[in-house]
Amino acid sequence: MxxxxxxxxxxxxxxxxxxxxxxxxxxxxxxxxxxxxxxxxxxxxxxxxxxxxxxxxSIPDFSFKDIFTRKQNSSKNQTEVSDKNAFYSASSTADLSLQGIFYSEGKYTALINDEIVEVGDRIGEAEVLEITQKGVEVAFKGLKVYLEYP
Structure with missing residues (x-):
């Protein structure tokens, strides 16, 4: 058992x-x-x-091509807007040369292309809009140009 x-x-x-x-x-x-x-x-x-x-x-009007084309289009629009309202340096206006800025009798005068100018004066096609300690703002060929004094 x-x-x-x-x-x-x-x-x-x-x-x-x-x-x-x-x-x-x-x-x-x-x-x-x-x-x-x-x-x-x-x-x-x-x-x-x-x-x-x-x-x-689900984004309306979306395609993968738009990722690249929207960036290009927006940058083109920004440059067009900035072309209308921006200040340009002296390098974009080779025929204007700021040689000095002077302060006398309570107002600024500038020496541009060997001529002493005040606000409102014209130098060729350019009209002086504003003179400050640091530079001169000029309307040149329909654009606002800022000439900096070094």
């Missing part, structure tokens, strides 16, 4: 071990979990990319 009793205990011990972890569960669980993690990561990546691209597509 002891042989049968020992065999019964052995079988019960094996069943108890299988119930806890299942047959060959340690090998199967370890092989399933990395696959499961890769599948979940891949699905999250696909869903994220779909959401990301749908945000761009």
């Amino acid at each position: 002891s042989i049968i009793y020992d065999a019964l205990k052995k079988v019960q011990g094996q069943e108890a071990g299988e119930n806890k972890a299942g047959p060959n569960s340690s090998r199967q669980d370890s092989s399933k979990s990395p696959r499961k993690n890769y599948i979940i990561a891949f699905l999250l990546l696909v869903i994220g990319s779909i959401i990301f691209t749908s945000r761009f597509i």
Whole structure:
């Protein structure tokens, strides 16, 4: 009877071990979990990319070409606006040369192209608009030009 009793205990011990972890569960669980993690990561990546691209597509009048052309168009518009209102340095007006600025009798005078000028005077096509300590503002060929004194 002891042989049968020992065999019964052995079988019960094996069943108890299988119930806890299942047959060959340690090998199967370890092989399933990395696959499961890769599948979940891949699905999250696909869903994220779909959401990301749908945000761009939902913008009205959007195309990937517009990313580059809008920047070029906006910079062209800015240069056109700045051409109308900006001050230009003396390098853009080679025929005007500021040689000095003088302060006498409460007003500034300037020496431009070997001529002493005041506000309102003309030098060729240029009209003097303002004279300050740092430079002279001149209207030249329809543009405002700022001649800096070094």
